Amino acid sequence: MKPHLASVRPNFLPQRIPASMLLVVLAICGPASASASDEAQHVFAQVSPSVVTIIATINGGASVGQGSGVVVGHEQVATNCHVVSDADQLSVRHGAAELSARWIGADRSRDLCLLAVDGLQARPVSVRASASLLSGERVFAVGNPLGFGLSVTSGLVSHFPIVDGEQLILSSAPQSPGSSGGGLFDSEGRLIGLTTSVFSAGQNLNLALPADWINELADRGVQAPLSPEVPSAEPRWVADANVLRGTARWTELEHFARRWIIAQPTSARAHLEFARAVSRLGRTQEAETSLREALRLDDHSAESWRVLAITLHDAGRHSEAEWALARAETLLPGDAGVAALRAHWLLAAGDAQSAKTSIERAIVLDPFSYGNWNLLGSIRRALGEPDAAQRAFQTALDLNGNNAEARNALARLLAEAGRADEAHRALTAGRGDERTDASTWLALGITDYNRQRYVTAEDAFRKAVKADPEFAEGWEKLGMTLARTLRDDELTTVLEHVLRLDPTLFEARLERAALRARRGDVAGAASDARHLTEIAPDEPRAWRTLAIHSIAAQDLHTAVEAYRHVDTLGKAGVDDLVDLGDLLGKIGNRGAALEAFARAERIDPRHSRMLGNLASFHGRNGDIEKAQVYLDRALASDPRNANALSSKAYILLLRGQPSAAVSILEQAVLYDPKLANAWINLGHAHLRNRDVGRAIPALEKSLTLAPKALDAQLYLAQAYLSIRDAAKARAYAETILTQHPELPAALGIATLANLMAGDSQRAASAFVLLRKHDSRVAENIRAQALAANLPGAAALPSP
Missing domain, CATH: 1.25.40.10 (Tetratricopeptide repeat domain)
Structure with a gap:
């Protein structure tokens, strides 16, 4: 029995849809069922660039219909004849372009027409033979239902009915007026048919013409219709x-x-x-x-x-x-464009709440504009409503799966919410890297960076700067990732590049200061730190960085002023006050130092670093008993405090107990192997114990951690002198004298080492300087040289 079709030549003029029917329309135009949605979106992304909208008009512009078509050859589109047969002028809409079209072939008995579209830039689809189709196979219909824009629906092949002697394809992929002439595709994006009609029984039974028929147009001898008379220039304006x-x-x-x-x-x-x-x-x-x-x-x-x-x-x-x-x-x-435009203005002016009211009116007027949903998403985001913003962007994607703006915005929101894996999946569902903007890659990278997933973060940042090579913030974040993964050579190049693009980027400048410090460029690090305070004068990190690098440059007064600036900003914590107290003590301002320490102690009386530094302060000022009190408090708070242990051991050295000091110092370097001060004290303690063999390795270790430590160099010079290694003793002494040419202890060691090496002239020169600055020490050195029977000792002038 011949199936009854709902319409052979349906009316393509869209009717106004009452608000009560919006859910019905959305159901028709929406994506396929949840189980097939991913596959449907994949097929849609693959074939939608090859599906067009056909507009039929008469009398210079009056619409007589609208349907769909599929690009099947170079500048050629296949569609149903009933879509175009009443028109005297045809056009094809592809993306933003609207191009003139004309008939070049028609098979009216099969309702199949072929159009030529000059200038159409679209890839033809591949065609699959209908003989290979099986009942139950999943298929996907792509067209322009009701004139609201391209969409995809999915269903199954039901069977292959015979209609007027021709075998057609019956499927459950939903169709609506405007879908006629659209494509029915398999899961690989191959064209298997042109959608044409629906059964009157409902939306779930729909017919399609086999795609094989397109190749049979020429064989069936169908004559192309006569070209319509070329219209005059006037109606084409x-x-x-x-x-x-x-x-x-x-x-x-x-x-x-x-x-x-x-x-x-x-x-x-x-x-x-x-x-x-x-x-x-x-x-x-x-x-x-x-x-x-x-x-x-x-x-x-x-x-x-x-x-x-x-x-x-x-x-x-x-x-x-x-x-x-x-x-x-x-x-x-009723113009939705006016309401949407006003929403744009209100959002730009910072009135997101009013903008929301305006865009919601636009959506009521035109619920199928994905641009309106995009704008609603941006407004919801500005209002601090990320979940609502995500829903809006997802709706925009449901309406147009190729909407890169919505996909990027959705991925950014997910990334900013810390849901990096979902953000990556959102992008993967689209066309991939080439349609993802730099800002979206940046947001993804930051999320992965914060989770210490540096490999994926670096990949995202590299994609950001590939998408926009002038994107300074993307280069900055790439530099931060390189810094965390210890690749200083590439980091140098990246930081130089980003600071040329934008010299005001805080994190890039901060990373370069740290890089320069690691490479021994103390002045460069301090210069970058000074720039940080100019870029962000209210940012405490800038002033802390200036203090740190000023200390390295031995500019203690600048460091003091930097920490005081942190305090002025109201951001000084216990560590800031402790560092300030230490610096004030070192420049001789004991009263201000004690005041800073007292403030720190009021904030946290059990802060072990503060207690240890207070002990050091009192020890440097000769109050050993008070230093001992603070050290005991520090170790009660934190028994593994290596600084406090080192200071406690130093007090034992002052009290003549080097063996006890060694035991404590060995604990200290075990707890913190990078604490140079503990290694220096350990070396000193071994020297006091006359254990030179253990003193030298400890002191050499301290110099790897603090190459400019004067006391370590002095102790090493003494140690090598005691084992009569004149060359090394003299080398360390001369290193000290390049920085402190009048230091008596170094001049004494230089005198003895030169005598041991047989260099009486250099020994005499050092001795003359020593006698000039400290005659008592000079007399002692001469006596030691004579007692050791060193060559040339007798020639040393008497003090």
Whole structure:
């Protein structure tokens, strides 16, 4: 029995949909069931660039229908004949472009037509033979249902009914008016049929013409219809202007509109199109003049008022722009574009709440505009409603799976919420890297970086700078990742590049200061730190960094001022006050130092570092008993405090108990192997125990940690002198004397080492300086040289 079709040539004019029916429409246009949605989106992303919308008009522009078509050859589109047969003019919409079309072949008995579309830039689909199809196979219908834009639905092949002697394809992939002529595809994106009709029994039974028929058009001897008479230039002004505007060819549109104005000087539309073109070319005043003329000719053109509003707003004349927009709204109260434009303005002005009200009105007027849903997502994000923003962007994606703006925004929101894996999946569902913007990669990278997933973070940051090579923040974050993974050579290049792009980037400058310090460029590190305080004077990290690098440069007064600035900002913590107290003590301001330590102690009386540093302060000032009290408190708070243990051992050394000091110091270096002071004290303690063999390794270790430590160098010189290694003793002594040429202890060691080496002249020179600065020490050195019977000792002048 022949199946009954709902319509052979349906009416393609979309009707107004009452609000109560919106859910029904969304159900029709929405994605396939949850189990097939991922596959449907994959197929849609693959084939939608090859599916077009066909517009049929008569009498110079009156619409008689709209349907879908599939690109099957170079500049060739297949569709149903009933979509185009009543038209005297055809056009094809592909993306933003609208191109003229004409018939080149028709098989009316099969309702199959072939169109030629000059200038169509789309890849033809591959065709699968219908003989290979099986019942139950999943298929996907892609078309333009109800004229609301391309969408995908999925279903199963039911069977292959015979209609008028021809075998067709029956499937459950939902279709609606406007889907006619669209493609029915398999899971690999191959065309298996052209959707054509639905059974009157319901939306779940739909017919498609086998795709094989496209290749049989020529074989069946179907004659191409006669080309319609070429229309005169006059009726094509609007259509051609639409094409130029849709493809953003603004200079061509300007010249075209000039010719239009000459041909039809009273055409308001001609002046409107000229205004659109010159506005895009940055000539705002010309655009306004042309718009005023368009409105003089037709002051009831809502579109001219809307474009004038945009032009005035771009020129900063916001009150005039709002008046023009209100006029457009009065003329066309149901225009969703007006409400959306006002929402844009309100969001840009910082009034996100009012913008939300306006965009929600736009969505009521046009619920199928994915651009409106994108804007709602941006507004919800500005309002601090990330979950609602995600839902809005997801709706935009449901309406248009190729919407890169929504996909990027959704991925950024997920990344910022710490849901990096979901963000990556959101991007993977789209077209991948080439459609992901730099800001989205940055957000993903930051999320992975914060989770210490440096490999994936680095990959995201590299993709960010590939997407936008001038994206300074992307280079900055790449540098931070390189710093964490200890790749200083590449880090140097990246930081130099990013600071050329933007010298004010805080983290990049901070990383370069640290890099320069690691490489021994103390002055460069201090210079970068000073720049940080200029870039961000209210950022305590900048001042702390200046203090740290100023200490390394032995500029203690600058370090003091830096910590005081942190205090002035109200951001000084216990560690800041402890460092300030230490510095003040070292420059001799004991009263201010004690005040800083007292403030730190009030904040946290059990802070072990503070207690240890207070002990050191009192020890340096000769109050050993008070130092001992603070050390005991520090170790009670933290028994593994290596600094406190080292200081306690030093007090034992002062009290003549080097063996007890060694035991404590061995614990200290075990707890903190990088504490140079503990190694120095350990070496000193071994020396006091006359255990030179253990003293030298401890002191050499301390110099690997603190190469400029004067006391370590002095103890090592003494140690090598005691084992009569004159060369090493003299080398360390001379190193000290390059920095402190009048230090008596170093001059004494240099004198003895030179005598041991048989260099009486250099020994005498050192001895003369020593006698000049400290005659008592000089007398002692001469006595030691004579007692050791060193060559040339007797020649040393008496003090």
